[in-house]
Amino acid sequence: MTAIAQGRDRRAVLAGAVCALAAATALTGCSADDPDAGTNGVGTLPAGTIQSRTRAAADAARAVHLSGDVVSNGRSYRLDMRLKSGGGSGSVTSRGGTFGLLRVGSKLYLKADAGFWKHAEPGSGGGADADSGAGGKLGGKYVKVPQGDPAYQRFSGFTDKNLLLDGLLTLHGALAKDGHHEQSGVRTIRVTGGNGSGGTLDVSLEGTPYPLRLVRAGGAGTLAFSEWGKDFPLTEPSPGDTVDYGKQLPAS
Structure with missing residues (x-):
């Protein structure tokens, strides 16, 4: 190979390395600046669509762990x-x-x-x-x-999973997005109803867009959702551990 050809090869390799470095730098910069990079993409959707997606995901999940406070009928x-x-x-x-x-x-x-x-x-x-x-x-x-x-x-x-979630996962008023947040180490997009007075819902940006945290309207409680889709055993208690009261229970 001639010296001229070798020089051309070295310049081509150098140019390729420079382009690769520039592309990598550009991608890195984009990821750092874009909060939706590497997510499931629901954060880029309108608020109403996000709510529809998360409701569909919750309905389709076979199980959920729910914890927190609910105010009902005072x-x-x-x-x-x-x-x-x-x-x-x-x-x-x-x-x-x-x-x-x-x-x-x-x-x-x-x-x-x-x-x-x-x-x-x-x-x-x-x-x-x-x-x-x-x-x-x-x-x-x-x-x-x-x-x-x-x-x-x-x-x-x-x-009752379906009944409870239908009653809870409803935001009131005009829907809007309220930025990117985090719940238990998981990135979320927050959706609000009525500028927050109608409740707020944090939706996972990782994997399936499940609801992760709900603040209900009017101070009616705050709930966390986890273990979506994780099945658990559900069996009746043994007869020796069961009492059939047989009539109206004492009021608590």
């Missing part, structure tokens, strides 16, 4: 529930008392200690003495809640 509840299409399980805290909920199909069970039942309101179970007796009988057991009992209507909704 009463505050702290929830820690795992939900899927066949039911759900977890705990609910309200007015200083905590009880477990388990629903398998249409069968709903409530589990609480004796103190929970002893503080039931007189009248629904036959008076204070009867309620005190119920505490000893029901405490620490899974109590099967009759479907006609008011408690069934009140608490079964906390174990």
Whole structure:
């Protein structure tokens, strides 16, 4: 090979290296400046479309872990529930008392200690003495809640994935995007309703655009969502650990 040809080859290699370096630098600069680079792309969509995508993702997920506070009908509840299409399980805290909920199909069970039942309101179970007796009988057991009992209507909704999410994942007012954020190390895009007064929803920018955090309108609670799509066992309690109260439960 002649000296001239060798020189041309060296110049070509050098030029190629310079171009590659320039391209790499440009790409790096773009990634640093673009908060949606490397994401699932929903952050570039209009707010209404983001809400539709995240609702569809939540509906399609086979399971979810939901935790946080909900205010409903003037009463505050702290929830820690795992939900899927066949039911759900977890705990609910309200007015200083905590009880477990388990629903398998249409069968709903409530589990609480004796103190929970002893503080039931007189009248629904036959008076204070009867309620005190119920505490000893029901405490620490899974109590099967009759479907006609008011408690069934009140608490079964906390174990119903579709019903609960339909009621929660709704923002009120005009929708808008409120920048990029982060929840538990995951990048999110935030959508607001009514400039925030109608609630805010953080949607994952990584993988499937699941909702990760919801602040409800009017101070009606804040909820976190995790373990989307992660299945969990859901079985009825053993007969020895179950009490079928057989009539209306004492009011809590």
